[in-house]
Amino acid sequence: MTTPAVTDVAIIGAGPIGLFAVFQCGMLGFRTHVIDVLDAPGGQCTALYPEKPIYDIPGYPAISGSELIDKLLEQAAPFAPTFHLGHPVLKMEPLGPGPNGVNRGWQLELAGGTKIAARAVIIAGGTGAFGPVRLPLPNVAEFEGKSLFYLVRRKSDLAGKRVVIAGGGDSAVDWALALAGIASKIYVVHRRDKFRAAPESVRKMHELVTAGVIDMVVPYQMSGLVGANGHLTEAKVATLDGAEKSIPADVVLAFFGLVNNLGPIADWGLTLDQSHIVVRPDTCATNLPGVFAAGDIATYPNKLKLILSGFAEVAQAAHAIHPIIHPDKALHFEYSTSKGKPGA
Ligand SMILES: Cc1cc2nc3c(=O)[nH]c(=O)nc-3n(C[C@H](O)[C@H](O)[C@H](O)COP(=O)(O)OP(=O)(O)OC[C@H]3O[C@@H](n4cnc5c(N)ncnc54)[C@H](O)[C@@H]3O)c2cc1C
Missing domain, CATH: 3.50.50.60 (FAD/NAD(P)-binding domain)
Structure with missing residues (x-):
């Protein structure tokens, strides 16, 4: 039996939103593992339009898909995420209740057999496992x-x-x-x-x-x-x-x-609406405790499928995850300017 890798937050999808989730989780002190079925990070930005300029990323009047991904990787790097690229996540199962009766988290199983046990999961799977x-x-x-x-x-x-x-x-x-x-x-x-x-x-x-x-x-x-x-x-x-x-x-x-299908994600017991995961807009929480969704895959009333919406969603999700990782510690909201970041 494979011993699972243990982490605070498992992030499914290394698209722009999954990569920014690493930063947001890192700023709150959570360790992350990031999994993507594609061989390279970047999701749609890398796979579909690496050289096209994007005009609606705040602070960048124009930035190409691949440059944006390079910047997000650079921003995530101080938090040393563990990447598992080239493998889809096939299963997500509850770890079962701990001594306090609350679910201890989730175990992910990747094609090839790798297992990851995480206290919380952020699904940033875009349009699912996509291909041309x-x-x-x-x-x-x-x-x-x-x-x-x-x-x-x-x-x-x-x-x-x-x-x-x-x-x-x-x-x-x-x-x-x-x-x-x-x-x-x-x-x-x-x-x-x-x-x-x-x-x-x-x-x-x-x-x-x-x-x-x-x-x-x-x-x-x-x-x-x-x-x-x-x-x-x-x-x-x-x-x-x-x-x-x-x-x-x-x-x-x-x-x-593209052929879009949610793939295995559709079988994990999540509430879905037309191949999207239904989340609470204030926390990005799904119907499963400790499981959050953000970016193109997440839906709520008036959702805008934009990279900038996904960036805000992972910030919401990371803050909502804090009480799961630190049930006994109150979270004091801090700006990055006051908090600083590793190596800065
Ligand atoms: C041509 C084009 C132009 C665009 N222009 C703009 C623009 O100008 N501005 C803008 O804001 N948005 C634009 N978009 C949309 C933008 O690219 C998406 O909103 C963004 O990529 C969503 O990011 P994401 O991380 O949620 O998902 P994605 O980028 O789709 O990444 C999701 C990742 O999850 C992985 N994944 C899915 N399921 C699994 C699984 N079971 N196991 C492992 N990995 C999995 C996928 O392989 C993928 O890499 C454009 C899109 C296209 C196609």
């Missing part, structure tokens, strides 16, 4: 991660490449614009000539089509990938009538949206 909708072609596995990608980590990786972008939403249009002047060729493949993207971005894309920077391949959809050892040489596209043509290409970027 894969390109529906039989040989995609051969190309995925080598020349077929569902997200772009660094646009410089695509410098000088012939890039085929498949999809008709914001991601497809935004990346077509972002790669102009970087990729040597840009093809946008979409099954119809209407795009479900911000009208201003669509207008700019059409300007670049007129200028010969982007080739519009409509009404077509992806029908094949040709190459060897994962290295693409051609993308095949076809109309709904089956007329096929080939595009010489080095890379395909497929943006067909």
Whole structure:
């Protein structure tokens, strides 16, 4: 039997809200473990829009998704959280009552068998264990991660490449614009000539089509990938009538949206509302004692799914956790300016 790691607060999700939860818990003196199914911290900011500027983070007129995550990691670092990346949390079970009859906390079980016993849990799981909708072609596995990608980590990786972008939403249009002047060729493949993207971005894309920077391949959809050892040489596209043509290409970027499902979180006995966890807005407490939720996954009346709302929610949750960790100590509210932080 694996001996569980013991901590004060287990944080499920290393997105922006989970990372800020480390800071808020750390400022109140709680040790934290952070778990994410993805291999890297950052949640949607890293996985979906690392290079796009965010304009509504207080104090930053513009900051890219990846810069924000770097800053949050830096802010969390003095509190030395333990990260468990690349593993989903599969189970969450009560540890059972202690001598005072109150539940001692929760045990989390990760894929791979690691167990974590925590006095309290903050679920900052975003939209759940998310992943991209894969390109529906039989040989995609051969190309995925080598020349077929569902997200772009660094646009410089695509410098000088012939890039085929498949999809008709914001991601497809935004990346077509972002790669102009970087990729040597840009093809946008979409099954119809209407795009479900911000009208201003669509207008700019059409300007670049007129200028010969982007080739519009409509009404077509992806029908094949040709190459060897994962290295693409051609993308095949076809109309709904089956007329096929080939595009010489080095890379395909497929943006067909995300598969969102709460995954195992849905089976833990939490009160849910349309795949979100219902919380009290003043504490972020769920219906389970000692379990809190914050960020995109948490819901309450008039919830705004914004990073800044999630930041405030984890501050509420951390303060509400204090009596669980220190039942005999009153919490005296303090500003960070008076309190300072480790190493400062
Ligand atoms: C293109 C785009 C642009 C955006 N622009 C803005 C903007 O300008 N301003 C703004 O405020 N917001 C913006 N958002 C929304 C913002 O990204 C989200 O509000 C934010 O990421 C929510 O953070 P989170 O930490 O709650 O969840 P997420 O970022 O979704 O992170 C949750 C993490 O939990 C992990 N997880 C889930 N379930 C499990 C499990 N069982 N076990 C282990 N790990 C698990 C996931 O893998 C994920 O990494 C944008 C979103 C997108 C897609």
